[in-house]
Amino acid sequence: MPNSSAGRRRSTWSSKADVDDLLRERWRRADCRTDWAHCGREWDAVVVELRRGLDLLDALRLGRHRGYPVLADYLTNRLYVMVAPGTGSVCRDVPGVRVLSTGSQVLVPVSGAGTAAAHWVSVPRASRLVDSSKLAGALLRSVNAEQAVAS
Numbered sequence: 485m486p487n488s489s490a491g492r493r494r495s496t497w498s499s500k501a502d503v504d505d506l507l508r509e510r511w512r513r514a515d516c517r518t519d520w521a522h523c524g525r526e527w528d529a530v531v532v533e534l535r536r537g538l539d540l541l542d543a544l545r546l547g548r549h550r551g552y553p554v555l556a557d558y559l560t561n562r563l564y565v566m567v568a569p570g571t572g573s574v575c576r577d578v579p580g581v582r583v584l585s586t587g588s589q590v591l592v593p594v595s596g597a598g599t600a601a602a603h604w605v606s607v608p609r610a611s612r613l614v615d616s617s618k619l620a621g622a623l624l625r626s627v628n629a630e631q632a633v634a635s
Contacts, residue, residue, distance in 0.1 A: 553606065
């Protein structure tokens with residue numbers, strides 16, 4: 485079928501939860517630099533457990549290659565989802581979530597493929613940010629689903 489997507493594999497956020505040999509090799513060979521970026525200026529960072537955050541981004545149906553700035557720290561198993569400055573606070577009361585805003589900093593790649601501690605899962609382009617209200621709603625739904633299963 486000419487316009488069929490059969491046979492094409494869709495790249496999902498959750499497919500980036502594990503580090504593979506190819507990524508390790510990129511980190512090893514690359515001349516990567518990282519630096520501290522101030523939160524609360526261009527964005528706030530919503531910090532969640534890595535796999536949970538990637539699954540939520542899939543649930544929100546955000547295209548991984550659309551340029552949403554999403555950063556993985558594979559050493560601490562954390563995902564940093566960048567939202568508009570001053571809006572991360574809508575996620576603050578969700579269990580298991582930390583919000584970094586004015587006065588906080590995040591380690592980000594500034595050259596190369598990044599590192600295990602700071603790797604762009606989705607390289608930022610333009611001014612595209614994840615909608616903090618939609619992210620907060622997805623986080624709350626996930627917490628409610630976990631609580632329903634536990635009871």
